Amino acid sequence: EAGVTQSPTHLIKTRGQQATLRCSPISGHTSVYWYQQALGLGLQFLLWYDEGEERNRGNFPPRFSGRQFPNYSSELNVNALELEDSALYLCASSLEGLSSSGFQETQYFGPGTRLLVL
Amino acid sequence: AQTVTQSQPEMSVQEAETVTLSCTYDTSENNYYLFWYKQPPSRQMILVIRQEAYKQQNATENRFSVNFQKAAKSFSLKISDSQLGDTAMYFCAFMTRDTGNQFYFGTGTSLTVIP
Numbered sequence: 001e002a003g004v005t006q007s008p009t010h011l012i013k014t015r016g017q018q019a020t021l022r023c024s025p026i027s028g029h030t031s032v033y034w035y036q037q038a039l040g041l042g043l044q045f046l047l048w049y050d051e052g053e054e055r056n057r058g059n060f061p062p063r064f065s066g067r068q069f070p071n072y073s074s075e076l077n078v079n080a081l082e083l084e085d086s087a088l089y090l091c092a093s094s095l096e097g098l099s100s101s102g103f104q105e106t107q108y109f110g111p112g113t114r115l116l117v118l
Numbered sequence: 119a120q121t122v123t124q125s126q127p128e129m130s131v132q133e134a135e136t137v138t139l140s141c142t143y144d145t146s147e148n149n150y151y152l153f154w155y156k157q158p159p160s161r162q163m164i165l166v167i168r169q170e171a172y173k174q175q176n177a178t179e180n181r182f183s184v185n186f187q188k189a190a191k192s193f194s195l196k197i198s199d200s201q202l203g204d205t206a207m208y209f210c211a212f213m214t215r216d217t218g219n220q221f222y223f224g225t226g227t228s229l230t231v232i233p
Contacts, residue, residue, distance in 0.1 A: 031219070042122075042209065043223040056218030090163065094219075105151045105213055107221060109163035 002027065004093050004110035012116045013081050021076040021113045025093030031055075032074040033094070033107055034066060038087040046089075049074055081117045088112045120145050120217060122210055124224035131200045132232050138185075139195045139227045141210030148172075150214040152186065154195045156206040157226075166208070169193065200231045 005024045034046040045058040049068035063079040092107035131137035154166040169177045210224040
């Protein structure tokens with residue numbers, strides 16, 4: 001079974017530009033989460049999408065946005081890039097809703113996209 | 119506020135020895151889930167072990183086990199028979215559905231297994 005995939009692996013942009021990051025969840029997973037991992041810091045929650053809807057949002061400015069497509073893949077868009085947006089962006093997926101073993105809470109992570117803003 | 123604290127930024131252990139990574143958390147919720155993830159130098163986050171807060175029995179996965187002390191809000195990870203492949207950054211995390219499935223991560227512990 002394929003895991004969570006992300007593209008591109010690396011992205012270099014200049015300040016003020018826009019970046020688009022993509023994520024494909026594990027087959028059958030309906031929820032996608034985005035995290036920012038800045039150098040030396042832990043993971044900071046960005047966004048949660050489920051069934052095409054934004055369900056929760058972390059403490060990030062509105063220039064961080066995204067969407068989830070009918071096939072459950074997701075995009076993260078970062079507008080008006082700033083130097084401090086340079087980080088590893090991780091996507092995770094999970095199966096939301098009841099299953100035979102109860103709610104599925106575990107998130108499975110992709111390899112990440114390394115964004116560098118110059 | 120929901121917080122996770124990992125007080126050991128770096129640790130090392132001899133191959134085949136046992137090491138314990140500490141984690142404390144703070145939440146006002148009663149029903150939550152705790153996780154340990156590892157992130158090797160190749161950077162893909164991998165689930166190591168998980169624990170439901172309502173379960174008193176400590177979770178075990180092969181060489182990995184946890185010591186879950188709910189009253190103390192402590193969730194330590196014990197790695198037995200350490201292997202070179204265990205070298206990684208280890209993150210403690212918890213999640214409650216009341217906070218919109220948001221995971222709260224600690225800042226990580228960098229573990230090095232020495233041959």
